[in-house]
Amino acid sequence: MYPEIEPYEQGELDVGDGNLVHWEVCGNPDGKPVVCLHGGPGTGLSPGTRRLFDPEAYRVVSFDQRGTGRSTPHAADHGTDLSVNTTAHLVRDIEALREHLGVERWMVLGGSWGCTLGLHYAQLFPERVTEFVAVAVTSSRHEEIEWLYHGLGRFFPEQWNRFREGAPAGSSDLVAAYDVLLNDPDPAVRARAADDWCAWEASILSLDPDFDPGPRWADPRWRLGFARVAAHYFAHRAWLADGRIVADMHRVRGIPAVLVHGRLDMQGPLWTAWEIDRAWPDAELVVVEVASHAVQDAGMAEAVVAATRRFARRR
Numbered sequence: 491m492y493p494e495i496e497p498y499e500q501g502e503l504d505v506g507d508g509n510l511v512h513w514e515v516c517g518n519p520d521g522k523p524v525v526c527l528h529g530g531p532g533t534g535l536s537p538g539t540r541r542l543f544d545p546e547a548y549r550v551v552s553f554d555q556r557g558t559g560r561s562t563p564h565a566a567d568h569g570t571d572l573s574v575n576t577t578a579h580l581v582r583d584i585e586a587l588r589e590h591l592g593v594e595r596w597m598v599l600g601g602s603w604g605c606t607l608g609l610h611y612a613q614l615f616p617e618r619v620t621e622f623v624a625v626a627v628t629s630s631r632h633e634e635i636e637w638l639y640h641g642l643g644r645f646f647p648e649q650w651n652r653f654r655e656g657a658p659a660g661s662s663d664l665v666a667a668y669d670v671l672l673n674d675p676d677p678a679v680r681a682r683a684a685d686d687w688c689a690w691e692a693s694i695l696s697l698d699p700d701f702d703p704g705p706r707w708a709d710p711r712w713r714l715g716f717a718r719v720a721a722h723y724f725a726h727r728a729w730l731a732d733g734r735i736v737a738d739m740h741r742v743r744g745i746p747a748v749l750v751h752g753r754l755d756m757q758g759p760l761w762t763a764w765e766i767d768r769a770w771p772d773a774e775l776v777v778v779e780v781a782s783h784a785v786q787d788a789g790m791a792e793a794v795v796a797a798t799r800r801f802a803r804r805r
Contacts, residue, residue: 491541491795492540492541492542492543492544492545492795493545494537494540494541495516495517495540495541496516497514497515497516498515499515500512500514500515501513502560502561503553503583503587503590505556505582505583505586507571507574507579508571508574509557509561509562509563509574509575510561510562511553511554511555511556511583512553512559512560512561512562513551513552513553513587513590513591514535514551515550515551515552515591516545516552517540517543517545517546517547517549517550518546518548518549520549521545521546521548522547522549522620522802522805523548523591523593523596523597524543524548524550524551524596524597524598525584525587525588525598526539526550526552526600527555527584527598527600527601527604527605527607527611528552528554528555528603529600529601529602529626530558530603530604530719530720530723531558531603531607531720532555532557532558532565532715532716532717532719532720532723533558533716534554534555534558534560534561534706534712534715534716535552535553538785539599539601540552541791542599542794542795542798543798544798544799544802547802548798548802551587551591551593551596553583555607556574556575556579557572557575557718557719558715558716564711564715565714565715565716565722566712566718568675568677572719572722575722576723576726576729577607577723577729577730581610581614584607584611585618594618595617595618595619595620596618597620597621597622597801598611598622598623599622599624599794599798600622600624600625601624601625601785602625602757602758602783603628603630604625605624605626605627606628606629606630606728606730606735608622608624609624609629609735609766610734610735612741612742612745613738613739613741613742614741616741616742616744619742619745620745620801621745621746621747621801621804622742622746622747622773623747623748623794623797623801624747624748624749624750624763625750625751625785625790625794626752626757626758626783626785626790627749627750627751627758628758628762629766630730630735631732631733631735631736631762632727632732635665635724635727635728637759638694638757638758639653639664639665639690640664642694642756642757646693646694649690652686652690653687653689653690656671656682656683656687657671663725665721665724665725666725668683668687668721668725669725671683672684672687672714672718672722680718681714684710684713684717685710685713687713687717687720687721688713688717691716691717691720692707695757695782695783695784696784696787697754697756697782698782698784701786701787703784736762736766742770742772743770743771744772746772746801747770747772747773747774748773748774748776748797748801749763749766749773749774749775750778750790750793750797751763751775751778752777752778752780752783752787752790753777753778753779753781754780754781755781755782755783756782757783763777776793776796776797778793
C-alpha cells in the first residue's frame with residue numbers, strides 16, 4: 491500500500507432532505523479521478539482507503555454516505571429520519587458530488603456494500619464510469635442477506651446464537667427484528683441492539699484469529715449509527731429487486747473492471763463474484779486464496795493496489 495496521505499480539500503455537500511454529506515479529496519488535483527464507496531452500509535469512509543492509490547496518479551474522492559461518519563444528521567441520533575436514506579438517495583448523492591467537483595467521468599472503487607452501490611450506480615450511469623474495482627464483491631440479493639444474518643450461523647453457532655438471542659423470541663427475520671429494536675424510543679434498548687449487531691458483524695469479517703476490526707468498533711456512537719443504517723437497508727432488501735444487480739450487468743459492458751475476492755470469504759461467498767465475472771466480459775476476477783472478507787487479510791490490499799496501478803496507466 492502507498493504511504494498515508496491527508497486530504498487537500500474537503501467539505502459538506504447539501505444533498506437535500508436536510509442532509510449534508512461530508513467529502514474529501516486527496517492525491518493529485520490533476521490526476522485520474524476515482525470515487526471510493528465505503529461498505530456497511532453505515533461504516534463511513536476509512537482513511538486507509540487512500541493508501542490503495544498512487545497519490546501522484548490519482549485524484550481520490552471519498553465521502554461519508556448519508557447518516558455516517560461526519561455527514562449530518564448522524565444515524566446514531568434517534569431523531570434522524572432514515573426514510574430519506576435509501577439506495578436511490580445514495581446514487582443521487584454520488585452524481586451530485588461528481589457535478590460539485592467538476593468531474594466528467596471517474597473510476598469507481600467499492601468494497602462490500604460499496605460494491606453493490608457502485609455497480610448499481612454504474613448500471614444507471616455507465617457513461618460516467620471509466621473503470622471499476624470491486625473488493626469483497628456483493629450484490630445484496632435476498633439470498634445474500636438471508637445468508638449473512640441467518641445461514642452463516644451454521645459456521646459461527648456461538649456468535650450467531652448471541653445475535654439471535656438479542657432479538658425477540660420467535661423472530662423469523664432477525665434483520666427486521668433488529669431494525670425495530672434500533673429505532674426503539676428507549677436508548678438502552680437501542681444501545682444493546684447495536685452492541686449485539688456489531689458483535690455479530692465483527693465476528694464474521696475475517697477468519698484470521700488475530701484480526702482486529704479497528705478502534706471505531708469500540709465507539710458506542712459509531713456502533714449505533716452503523717447498526718441502525720445496516721439494519722435499515724437490509725430490512726428493506728436495499729430497495730433493489732431481487733437479483734437486479736446480476737441481471738443488469740449488460741449495462742456496464744465495455745467498462746474494464748477488476749473483482750478482488752477472498753476464497754475464504756464467509757460473509758460474502760465467492761459465488762456472487764463468480765457470477766458477476768461471467769456476466770461481465772470486461773471484468774477480471776482475482777481470487778485471493780487465503781483471504782476472507784476483510785481488506786486487511788493477507789493478499790487483499792496487494793491485489794487491489796495491483797488493479798489501481800494498472801488502471802492508473804489507462805487514459
